[in-house]
Amino acid sequence: MELVKGITAGNIRSIARAVSIIENNMEGKEELLDELHPHTGNAVVWGITGPPGAGKSTLADKLIQKERDRGKKVAVIAVDPSSPFTGGSLLGDRLRMQTHATDPGVFIRSMASRGHLGGISTAAFDAVKIFDAAGYDTIMVETIGVGQTEVEIIELSDIVMLVLVPGMGDEIQAMKAGVMEIGDIFVINKSDREGAERLKAEVEYVLMISEKPEESPQKTICMTSARDNTGIEELYEILQSKYKEDLESGFLTEKRKRRLTKELSNLFYIKTREFLEEQLSVQAQMDSWIEGIYKKEIKPYKFISEKMKELTKEYVKG
Amino acid sequence: MERKTRIEIAKPGLDGHDRGAKYIARALKDAGYEVIYTGIRQTPESIVATAIQEDVDFVGLSLLSGAHNELFPRVVELLKAEGADDIIVFGGGVIPEEDVESLTKKGIQAIFRPGTPISAVIDFIESKKKTTAA
Numbered sequence A: 001m002e003l004v005k006g007i008t009a010g011n012i013r014s015i016a017r018a019v020s021i022i023e024n025n026m027e028g029k030e031e032l033l034d035e036l037h038p039h040t041g042n043a044v045v046w047g048i049t050g051p052p053g054a055g056k057s058t059l060a061d062k063l064i065q066k067e068r069d070r071g072k073k074v075a076v077i078a079v080d081p082s083s084p085f086t087g088g089s090l091l092g093d094r095l096r097m098q099t100h101a102t103d104p105g106v107f108i109r110s111m112a113s114r115g116h117l118g119g120i121s122t123a124a125f126d127a128v129k130i131f132d133a134a135g136y137d138t139i140m141v142e143t144i145g146v147g148q149t150e151v152e153i154i155e156l157s158d159i160v161m162l163v164l165v166p167g168m169g170d171e172i173q174a175m176k177a178g179v180m181e182i183g184d185i186f187v188i189n190k191s192d193r194e195g196a197e198r199l200k201a202e203v204e205y206v207l208m209i210s211e212k213p214e215e216s217p218q219k220t221i222c223m224t225s226a227r228d229n230t231g232i233e234e235l236y237e238i239l240q241s242k243y244k245e246d247l248e249s250g251f252l253t254e255k256r257k258r259r260l261t262k263e264l265s266n267l268f269y270i271k272t273r274e275f276l277e278e279q280l281s282v283q284a285q286m287d288s289w290i291e292g293i294y295k296k297e298i299k300p301y302k303f304i305s306e307k308m309k310e311l312t313k314e315y316v317k318g
Numbered sequence B: 001m002e003r004k005t006r007i008e009i010a011k012p013g014l015d016g017h018d019r020g021a022k023y024i025a026r027a028l029k030d031a032g033y034e035v036i037y038t039g040i041r042q043t044p045e046s047i048v049a050t051a052i053q054e055d056v057d058f059v060g061l062s063l064l065s066g067a068h069n070e071l072f073p074r075v076v077e078l079l080k081a082e083g084a085d086d087i088i089v090f091g092g093g094v095i096p097e098e099d100v101e102s103l104t105k106k107g108i109q110a111i112f113r114p115g116t117p118i119s120a121v122i123d124f125i126e127s128k129k130k131t132t133a134a
Ligand code: B12
Pocket: B009, B014, B015, B016, B017, B018, B019, B020, B021, B023, B024, B059, B060, B061, B062, B063, B064, B065, B066, B090, B091, B092, B093, B094, B112, B113, B114, B115, B116, B117, B121
């Protein structure tokens, strides 16, 4: 594939096109990803999550600089929400990183979450592979920071930064143990503001009561002000040492295999579902089935097991 | 699946009037497009680099300072130099009527001056957008 050659050679236009192909589920997507697969596995993926406005993009901007100072190539995938009503999206993360726009060692791509249909999960997962194959050393993924995406970002990243800001102490309390599973590193941003120390104490407390040290490596807290560029060096050091630690302990390999497991089961699920729906002409018949169930003429479980029998018979026959 | 139309809205040069650009960006979002807003003080180079990385279909430029005659055509030239002249460039802002023709000749496909309704902008995009999943 011509496109694959372009991507592995680091051609910007090829990479950009490829991301559009996977984002729009266009023809050639599966072949493209298969062809890229052998070229992947070299990049480190950092997830950046946290509530809206916490400073995720500003932080990414500063971390890009740190990586660039060390000669690393960086890609950023910045996700913003799509409107559930119009499908439109205002992608504003990039605005904070625009000083790097003309740096050939930096590639920033904005992505709309596109509801559940396009699936931010799959599109972002696949975009990571494209940048990985294109030779970017570090790939940062910024989430929209609410709900489902937080679970997905753990699956997608080697290291997750959860960005918190002063003034959300109550939310921490509410999240309790749940929040601990999200971040590997807790970044308390906007530490130039009042209440940062209090938030830090709060996070330490929640960590203390919920940490199970035998299960996962130690979590770290870091205070930053992305605006004033303070604490960034410390955060960067933590990212480096955490990566090294996880690599040496085998934790990272385990994590990456878990990611592959998840992806493959997901593919199985999607493909079998598509296959079944086609075999049983689900779309064409759904209305009449529902009519029957609604009128109590059909018993739902009996109906399903008959359908499954029908299907297995088909399958065994031939 | 239909390809989503992506539009970059950018302000080249030192002009700080960003109300119009923000208004257009938000209105296009509400019309269902994916809009990348890059903020003020962009160079033609950063606008073009962004357009390519983001794989946009359109670049919409906004200027109220009077520098449109230099900066708008520069964006078109740079896109061409990058082999990305399939990206459609249009613009708006405080632009005298008499400049419109020469800008159009230089590849800026439409100019929207103060007071133009957003529907005119949407009609323009709809008439030019790629319809096939290319
Ligand atoms: C508000 C305003 C300001 C605000 C700006 C606030 C902000 N953040 O935007 C402030 C007070 C800060 C300001 C400052 C200055 N301003 Co002033 N300002 C205006 C004013 C009164 C209105 C602009 C505005 O916001 N309009 C509302 C928006 C919604 O309209 P719009 O931007 O025109 O956008 C519409 C269309 O043009 C079009 N459009 C615009 N962009 C795009 C892009 C695309 C892709 C599309 C499709 C359409 C499109 O669609 C929009 C909706 O219809 C204009 C006069 C005027 N009537 O235009 C002067 C004006 C633009 N300013 C002017 C000047 C000179 C200045 C200053 C240099 C000093 C001064 N004399 O005040 C400074 C410079 C600031 C800077 N850093 O650049 C001059 C520019 C002269 C010129 N072009 O030669 C103007 C024209 C006033 C004048 N007649 O002298 N200004």
